Amino acid sequence: MSNLELHTNDKISQAHKDLRQTFLKGTTLPLEFRRHQLLQVARLAQEKQEAILSALEADLGRHPVEAYLPEIGPIVASALGAVQCLDDWARPENPHISEQWRSNWNTTIHKAPKGVVVIISPWNYPWIITFGPLIGAIAAGCTVLIKPSEHSPACAKLMQDLVSEYLDPRAFRVVQGAVDETAHILSLKWDHIFFTGSTRVGRIVAEAAGKNLTPVTLELGGQCPVFVDGKNTNLSLAAKRILWGKQQNAGQVCVAPNHVFVEKEFEGKLVSAFGEAAKSFWPDGALDAKSNLARIVNKGHFKHLQSLLARTKGLIKGGKTEGLRMEPTFVHNLNVPTDDVLMTSEIFGPILPIISVNSVDEAIENIRSGPTPLVLYVFTEDQEVKNKFIQQTQSGQLIFQETFGQLAVPEIPFGGQGDSGYGAYLGKYSFDTFTHLRGSIDVPLIPEVDAAMALKYPPYNPGSEAF
Ligand code: NAD
Numbered sequence: 001m002s003n004l005e006l007h008t009n010d011k012i013s014q015a016h017k018d019l020r021q022t023f024l025k026g027t028t029l030p031l032e033f034r035r036h037q038l039l040q041v042a043r044l045a046q047e048k049q050e051a052i053l054s055a056l057e058a059d060l061g062r063h064p065v066e067a068y069l070p071e072i073g074p075i076v077a078s079a080l081g082a083v084q085c086l087d088d089w090a091r092p093e094n095p096h097i098s099e100q101w102r103s104n105w106n107t108t109i110h111k112a113p114k115g116v117v118v119i120i121s122p123w124n125y126p127w128i129i130t131f132g133p134l135i136g137a138i139a140a141g142c143t144v145l146i147k148p149s150e151h152s153p154a155c156a157k158l159m160q161d162l163v164s165e166y167l168d169p170r171a172f173r174v175v176q177g178a179v180d181e182t183a184h185i186l187s188l189k190w191d192h193i194f195f196t197g198s199t200r201v202g203r204i205v206a207e208a209a210g211k212n213l214t215p216v217t218l219e220l221g222g223q224c225p226v227f228v229d230g231k232n233t234n235l236s237l238a239a240k241r242i243l244w245g246k247q248q249n250a251g252q253v254c255v256a257p258n259h260v261f262v263e264k265e266f267e268g269k270l271v272s273a274f275g276e277a278a279k280s281f282w283p284d285g286a287l288d289a290k291s292n293l294a295r296i297v298n299k300g301h302f303k304h305l306q307s308l309l310a311r312t313k314g315l316i317k318g319g320k321t322e323g324l325r326m327e328p329t330f331v332h333n334l335n336v337p338t339d340d341v342l343m344t345s346e347i348f349g350p351i352l353p354i355i356s357v358n359s360v361d362e363a364i365e366n367i368r369s370g371p372t373p374l375v376l377y378v379f380t381e382d383q384e385v386k387n388k389f390i391q392q393t394q395s396g397q398l399i400f401q402e403t404f405g406q407l408a409v410p411e412i413p414f415g416g417q418g419d420s421g422y423g424a425y426l427g428k429y430s431f432d433t434f435t436h437l438r439g440s441i442d443v444p445l446i447p448e449v450d451a452a453m454a455l456k457y458p459p460y461n462p463g464s465e466a467f
Contacts, residue, residue, distance in 0.1 A: 004153040007175040009184045012145075015173045016188050019116045019143040022170040028113065028141045031090060035083050037138045037167055041131060042079040044166040045072050051162075052127060055154040059123070061325070063292035066248060070407065071127040078132060078410065081427065082139040089139065089431045101452045106442040111435050113141030114215070115191030120182060120205070122197045123149035123297060124252045130159065133194045133217070134172075136430025142192070143171045147185055149197075150178040151297060183208075190214050192434060196254075197221075198346075199371075199419055217423030217433055219254070220416055221346045222374025222396070226257045226403075227363045227389070229380035230266025233401070238379040239273035242352075243281065245377075245403025247328050250294040251350040252301075255375045257403055258346060259353040261336075261363035267356050271317065271332050274352070278318075278328060286327035287320055295324040296349060302326070305349040311341040314353060326350050336366045343370075360385055364392050372396075372418030377403055396420050 007015075027033065045052070049072050056062040056071070082089075093109040117137050121130040126148055137144045146163065148156035160174040177185065186193070186208035195205045196219040209216045228238050246257050262270050282291045296302040302324050309319050309329065318329035332354040334340055342353045357363045367376065376395035380386060386400060396416035399406050406412065407426075415424030425433050443449060450457075 004150055004156055004176055006150070006177055006181055009181070012175050012177070012181060012184055013188065015145055015175055016116070016185075019145060019171065019173065023113075023116050023143045027168070028138075028143055028171050031086055033168075034138055034141055035086060037172070038079045038083045038086070038135065040166045041135060041138065042076045042083075044162050045075040045079070045127075045131070048158075048162055051158055052155075055152075055158045056126075058154040059126070059152040060249065060252075060297060061295035062249065063294070066292060066294065070248070070404075071125060074128050074407070075131045075135070078135045078427070078430075081410065082135050082431070085428065085431075086139055089428055090141075102443075104444055104449065106444075108440045108442070110438040110440055111140075112438040114434050114436050115142060116145075117142045117192040117194065117434060118145045118147065118185060118190050119194045120147045120185070120197065121149055123152035123155075124249060124254070126152040126155035126159070129196050129219075133196075133425055133430060133433070136425055136432075137192075137194075137434040138172075139431045140434035142434050144173075145185070146172070146174045147177055147182060148174065150176065192217070194423075194425075194433070195219065199421075202421060217425065218416070218421035219414075219423070219425075220374070220419070220421035221348075222254045222256075222416065222420050223258045223346045223371055224255055224373050224375045224377065225363075225367050225370070226260040226377040227360065227367075227379065228260055228262045228266070228270055229360065229378070229382060229385050230263050230269065232382040232385065233379045235266065235269055236273045236276060238401075239270060240277040240280070241401070241403055242377070242379070243274055243277045243328060246352050247281070247286075247293060247350060248404065250296055250326065251328075251352075252294070252297060252348050253404075255404060255407070256348070257352065257377055258373075259343065259355055261355050261357050261366065263360075264356040264358065267332060267354060271330060271354060274330050274354075275317070285320075286318075287322045287325055293325055293327070293350075296326060297324075299324070301349070305347075305351060308341055308347065308349075308351060312353075313340050314342070328352065330354060332356075336362060360388060364388060367393055367395075372416070372420055374416045374420035375399055375406070394418065396424075 053064050053067050056067040090111050119133050163174045189212045192215050193209050194217045199220045202218045202220040242257050314331035315333040318327050320327045328350040330352050334355045373395040375397045377399050378389050410427030413424035413429040414426045
């Protein structure tokens with residue numbers, strides 16, 4: 001948190017007040033204003049990419065490719081996509097009325113901005129996780145307070161500078177805060193809270209929001225399981241795709257594969273396939289100076305990961321460390337039901353437990369008895385196995401034969417279910433999140449309309465033909 005100047009509660013309250021006034025003045029309502037701000041977001045990401053890459057390197061030791069592809073590129077693409085689609089998304093709808101007696105009523109669904117909203121973000125993908133929802137909120141016509149994580153201070157500070165340089169400060173502000181400041185933010189009345197972070201803090205946010213009946217989106221932690229169907233998939237390709245997903249940001253990703261289920265007879269082959277994949281990614285070892293592996297965010301989390309490895313009952317393959325970096329580490333010889341320490345919470349690091357099952361049904365049973373995953377990954381070519389997972393499991397998303405690919409598909413909603421949260425975003429779903437569907441009717445004030453509704457006026461006449 002070094003060098004990050006936190007905002008006082010008074011400053012936060014003032015920002016909240018200013019944003020409310022801007023919203024009430026209607027500043028953010030015109031589509032032209034929204035389009036301009038969205039273009040500014042794209043410009044910000046494009047023009048300041050060097051500064052953003054440096055901040056990600058400072059906070060997370062992230063390689064530029066791993067920083068550009070999931071963070072900067074998608075901000076530009078989403079902002080420009082929103083500019084293109086805005087007219088369509090924001091256009092009021094006029095539902096067709098089939099009943100004759102109200103056929104001359106004017107019926108409209110207005111796409112009203114929810115109002116003054118707050119976005120609270122974690123440290124692991126500080127840019128896309130903040131700007132993803134921000135793009136939706138701008139497109140919807142809201143004013144926005146952003147509260148980045150204090151654990152990625154270089155990114156948080158840069159974000160504050162860039163938002164005030166590129167976006168209209170009357171409508172979009174960044175405040176800095178840790179736990180106490182965020183608690184103050186949550187005590188204020190918002191029209192929507194968009195929170196991304198751990199399940200533990202998600203509960204605190206939901207409780208605070210409940211006091212003001214504020215709608216919330218909770219994008220929470222994920223213990224994302226993987227099932228590898230040894231009989232019906234290309235094991236070496238599956239291992240490569242799973243490991244690629246696991247090593248992104250050193251496993252510190254909500255959608256990172258958390259643990260892998262595989263039928264017993266294929267466990268040995270899968271463990272070897274992971275070894276081969278690791279060799280092909282890092283011929284000189286994952287901790288080699290030229291390797292692109294990110295580091296663990298801080299000492300506390302690093303120690304936690306080491307303590308997991310010290311306490312697991314499984315066989316460890318890997319586990320070398322250097323500074324705050326840890327090589328991708330596989331832990332096998334784990335069976336279900338497992339009470340292993342690696343299965344007690346989201347790992348959020350480069351450790352991958354591989355758990356033997358007797359059958360696909362046993363894997364499904366195990367997934368059903370755990371927390372509802374943010375994402376469930378299944379590697380199989382067999383449509384019947386796919387159908388089993390579609391019909392017999394619950395999760396925020398269900399992804400076949402790939403890890404992370406879903407984040408490149410804004411046409412499908414991204415969001416959790418149950419323990420992994422509620423609400424969704426990406427593409428139009430982001431716009432919808434910050435939009436109130438305001439139903440409206442405008443009934444012509446003419447006698448003909450009342451004649452069609454004559455029955456509603458007293459005196460009621462039970463003897464009439466309608467009864
Ligand atoms: P976190 O929950 O500790 O912090 C998130 C935000 O909440 C931060 O801005 C922090 O300042 C604030 N906060 C922390 N404690 C608080 C408290 N007691 N009261 C009020 N506010 C508080 O999460 P993190 O460690 O920054 O991020 C990692 C977690 O986020 C992981 O669980 C990960 O899976 C999850 N995550 C989820 C998604 C998703 O899209 N579902 C994306 C990224 C990260």
